[in-house]
Amino acid sequence: MKSIGVIGAGKWGSALAYAFSEKNDVVITSRTPRDLPNFVSLEEALKCEYIVMAIPAQQVSTWLKENFRFNGQKVLVVAKGIEASSGRFLNDIYRPYVPDANIAFLSGPSFAVEVQKSLPTALVVNSTNEELARDFADIFPSFIKSYTSTDVIGAEVAGAYKNVIAIAAGICEGLGLGKNAAAALISRGLVEMQRFGLAYGAKKSTFTGLGGAGDLFLTASSTMSRNFRVGLGLAKGKNQDEILKELGEVAEGIGTAYALHEISEHKDLYLPIAKEVYEMLEGKDPQESLKDLLSK
């Protein structure tokens, strides 16, 4: 039995706190107090040996600066995104606070609502420290099969990029372009995220695994995905603010599309789907964008 502190009581933090309770002693905390039997102060949660960080990618840098004190904890990052303001990956953001040997990143297909109902899935714990990855893989409940990998950058790129492709897939669906177009877009999206990942030293096989194709196929084909629903909203001509207000939850694909735009400009990378998603978020007509992507 391990002592686990979950930081962030949104959809994903709450679902993981539930899942990890099967085999462990779990407490949860967030900036707004919740009426939960295992809710504790941040100070208490940070005393746990194992910490699960469920704070979104766009907010975590400030959060770490203001709140985090490292005292040997083992940290599992469960967010998926690239910071828009800096283009930094989560492993870069965490590095000044947690040594590489103490940090792992979760990837794979996992809608929180299904995990909260104990429905099965398979996920990957990614860390350069194999022993730590195995240690975290042990905390998962019977209904989640856990694997380990050392490809941190591959997992990060795949988990963040699939949210952007999911926005594009939602637009495709919203415009009524059909299943052929959706499949074409998703498979080109997989190639695009793999090409991007390889430029950062990721392993090719990661992109055909659970955290790559697995999470992409899930997110880019279901209205259960917040990012997919952002795409549906854009297809209806709504702007970002309206969409986010209706959603009331995080959609990491938005910030990540801005981050990818900055990165592609600086590194001269060819990221056609991410580019169109960025441009649609900036007001380009979705019909035009999808035509630019899918016709000769």
Ligand SMILES: NC(=O)C1=CN([C@@H]2O[C@H](COP(=O)(O)OP(=O)(O)OC[C@H]3O[C@@H](n4cnc5c(N)ncnc54)[C@H](O)[C@@H]3O)[C@@H](O)[C@H]2O)C=CC1
């Ligand atoms: N919901 C899902 O199915 C899954 C979500 N994720 C990832 O997990 C991360 C969190 O997503 P959700 O929990 O679903 O989002 P959510 O919108 O349900 O909750 C976000 C949480 O972050 C906290 N938060 C936001 N800004 C904060 C700040 N400045 N300081 C402190 N806390 C702050 C909120 O209080 C809330 O607890 C995202 O990166 C998401 O991509 C990953 C896998 C599955």
Ligand SMILES: O=C(CO)COP(=O)(O)O
């Ligand atoms: O990452 C997820 C499932 O694996 C959740 O996706 P959304 O944030 O698009 O809902």
